[in-house]
Amino acid sequence: MAKNPVSVAVVFNHVGEDEYEKLKEVDPKSLAFKPEYDIHVATVLEEYEEIVKALQKEGYVVSLLNIEDSLDRLLELLNNPPDVVFNLVEYFRDDPKLEHMVAGLYELFRVPYTGAPPFGLALCQRKGLTKQLLLENGVPTPRFHLLFKPHLKTRHGLHYPLIVKPAREDASMGVEKSSVVYNQGQLFERIEYSFREFNPPILVEEFIVGRELHIAVLGNDPPQVLPILEYDFSNLPDEIPPMITYAAKWEPLKEEFHRVHTICPAKLPKRVEEKIRERAFKAYALTNCRDYARIDMRLSKDNKVYVLEVNPNPDLTEGVSFMESAEKAGLSFSETLKRIVEMARARNPRAQVSG
Helix, strand or coil, X not given: CCCCCCEEEEEECCCCCCHHHHHCCCCHHHCCCCCCCCCCCCCHHHHHHHHHHHHXXXXXXXXXXXXXXXXXXXXXXHHCCCCEEEECCCCECCEHHHXXXXXXXXXXXXXXXXXXXXXXXXXXXXXXXXXXXXXXXXXXXCCEEEECCCCCCCCCCCCCCEEEEECCCXXXXXXXXXXXXXXXXXXXXXXXXXXXXXXCCEEEEECCCEEXXXXXXXXXXXXXXXXXXXXXXXXXXXXXXXXXXXXXXXXXXXXXXXXXXEECCCCCCHHHHHHHHHHHHHHHHHCCCCCEEEEEEEEECCXXXXXXXXXXXXXXXXXCCHHHHHHHCCCCHHHHHHHHHHHHHCXXXXXXXXX
16 A cells, blocks of 8 residues: 655744845846845745745645744644644744744644754743853853843953844844944943843853854754855955844845855864864754754854854755755755654654655
């Protein structure tokens, strides 16, 4: 008897207008600079449709569900569940802090789902707590202060330059060129701005001058570090610090989006690469990541490795960051997604997991 095909529901949450839809009306020639990348980037729906197509290519029966902030829509799915939920929900009711609660519902309904469990998702959104956990377990991270009020002692003990950023935002929200400060005046001004614009706590940490690396980790038993990706900031305008800002990630109408490039695999001394891999594995395990994650690091000029953040369930856009590393490892877009699905299926004792 032929086996029934495996059903996968790709679940995401999006409400309102997609800002990337508007970009299709913008003429690249109207910009004050020459863009190096296409400014007409895929919309949220188009990106998720590409994931659906890739999974269908691997033989799954795939549906796409936007829960649109509706608990009823999610419960309807869970009451008649697929074999696997491909969990792409990053927030609920405009609150990223509710991301882990959606995963908690999958747990309550005992529906296999991809990516990190609730604890890992909740922990990694608390950047200060994550940094404390890393430090307590011997994983270096830049020295920092976590502020719950807009006050910091003049003699704070940190060495300039510093970076000021929200401690509970995601996707580089609040990270701008003015986030890096070089003196006391700039520091206190940025702290005041951050408390006006974002909810506390605010993180003030030493800005590690050097190289920025993204380490993609795939798998569980054991996990695999994929080829290390480095960001090349050499073409950034002088006034923009060498780092990944929100604009560099998400705003095709900003110059920095087009001036940051990637090198994969990064060229690193063997001993340094081994240290990076060791710390990536440790950070992945300590923060309860699962299936796939991205560890953001800085490498100082004297080759000291610092973990900046741990990102469970990172962006899976084809050819970008995590997926670029996967491709360099010899995995196609669809093969990588299949591996993630099969890891989730393996947590269902009734499933017969394919190779």
